[in-house]
Amino acid sequence: MTRYMSASDSLRQKIAVDSACVIKMDEKVDKTNKDLDRPVVKLWFVDISDFGRTSQFLLLSSAIFVAYLIYGYLQELIFRLKEFRPFGWYLTLVQFLCYLIFGLLEMYVRKNFTRKIPLKTYALLAFLTVATMGLSNTSVGYLNYPTQVIFKCCKLIPVMVGSILIQGRRYNCLDVSAMLSMVIGLILFTLADSSVSPNFNTYGVILISLALCADGAIGNVQEKAMKQHEASNTEIVFYSYGIGFFYILVGLVISGNFFPAFEFCRQHPVQTYGYGLLFSISGYIGVAFVLSLVKASGALIAVTVTTCRKAVTIVLSFLFFSKPFTFQYVWSGLLVVIGIYLNVYSKNRTSMDQVMLDTFTRMQTCFRSKRTSYRNTLTEV
The missing domain is CATH 1.20.5 (Single alpha-helices involved in coiled-coils or other helix-helix interfaces)
Known part of the structure; x- marks a missing residue:
């Protein structure tokens, strides 16, 4: 009888141990599944996936503000050298070279040198990237910096006009209202700038408008290429800026602007190459932070943060660099912000x-x- 009881007890103990093992295995599987479902979020090379959502948002938003405020400050500071104003394309050449080196280093760290997107697509991407950044940098020499930032906020305008003319696409009332609000805000801001700013130049408006059109096209090409070929951001940065670097270099040599710009920068190395390097580093890191914020919190939050960042950039531009001010800047800027949020609301109405x-x-x-x-x-x- 005792023998049967001990056998029964040992059987119960074995069942209990097996059950505990199964429960632990289930818990491990659940935890593994949760880890797989959770996106990997990095603050540059630092993994912050284990942080709470609020902590991730605060860290990434702060990093975006710091990186892009430095970027904007240095961009305007470089063009404070009046003799450098005709050499905006040379600054873009330096920026593309830095991005090419950063992309190569990042590919080396990640041990991923595979190219997935065809070179023909990269040739188009590089051309659009050159047009966007080159024209944007050059326009700073001919425009008040806040005006340039306001124009860059209105990428929706060429995107909508192009899709209506090329694709015959129709938009709802909110989208049309958003575009009209941006157009009116841009016109009023530009008129205010032309009336009070001694640096206003119509050539600068043409440059930033062309940069805006190229910027509106580049997003569609990038998105299509990434979806079709599943390429990484690092690959796109490396090849786009690498090919773009040679585009700009050839253009500067043929136009005869390379050697005058090189000679001027040689005479002012700190104000040109020094600031240009910091300008490029802050811009490259800023892009990585924005992509991480999109992954962690979604595109809606990322748009909100970047819009607030641009508003702060404009305010700091007036504080750090002396320039004439009129309240028409405020009202017209608010119209542009309203247009941005009408567009965001139209795309994310339910949420x-x-x-x-x-x-x-x-x-x-x-x-x-x-x-x-x-x-x-x-x-x-």
Whole structure:
């Protein structure tokens, strides 16, 4: 009898141990599945995937602000050298060389040198990238910097006009309202700039407008190439800026602007090459931070953060560099911001409505609880 009881007890113990092992294995599997579902989020090379969502957002947003505020400050500072204003393309050449080296180093660190996108596609991407950044950099020499930033906020305009003319696409009232708000804001901002700024030049407006058109096209080409060939951001940066570097170099040599720019930069190495290197580093890191924020919090949050960053850039430009100011800048800038958020709302109406509803519900609940607490206090008194 004792023998049977001990056998029964040992069987129960074995079943209990097996059950515990199964539970632990299930917990490990669940944890592994959660880890697989969670996106890998990096602050440059630092993995912050284990941080909470709020911590990720605060870290990445702060990093974006720091990187791009340095980028904007240095870009305007470089063009404070009046003799450097005709050499915007040379600054772009230096920037492309830096991005090429950074991309190569990042590919080496990640041990990934495979090219997935055809060179023909990269030739087009490089041309659009050169047009976007080269024309944008050159325009700073002919425009008030806040005006250049406002123009760069309005990429939606050429995208919508191009898709209407080329694809025959139709847009809803919100999208049309967003574009009209941006157009009116741009016109008013430009008129304000032309009336008070001694540096205003119509040539600068033409340059930044062409840069805007190229910027509107480059996103579609990049997105299509990445989806078709599943290429990494590092690969696209390396080949786009590498081919673009040779485009600019050939253009500068043929036009005869390379050697005058080289000679001027040789005479002012700190203000040109020194600031240009820091300018390139901050821009390259800023792009990586924005992509990480998109992965961690979504495109809507990323657009909000980058728009706020541009607004702060404009304010700091007036604080750090003396320039004439008029309140028409404020009203026209607000029209552009309204246009941006109408566009974002049009694309994310359901999620934004839900966020606003949740916020209103929380505020209402908080107000009711405080009112109830206040009434109870009065009753006790």
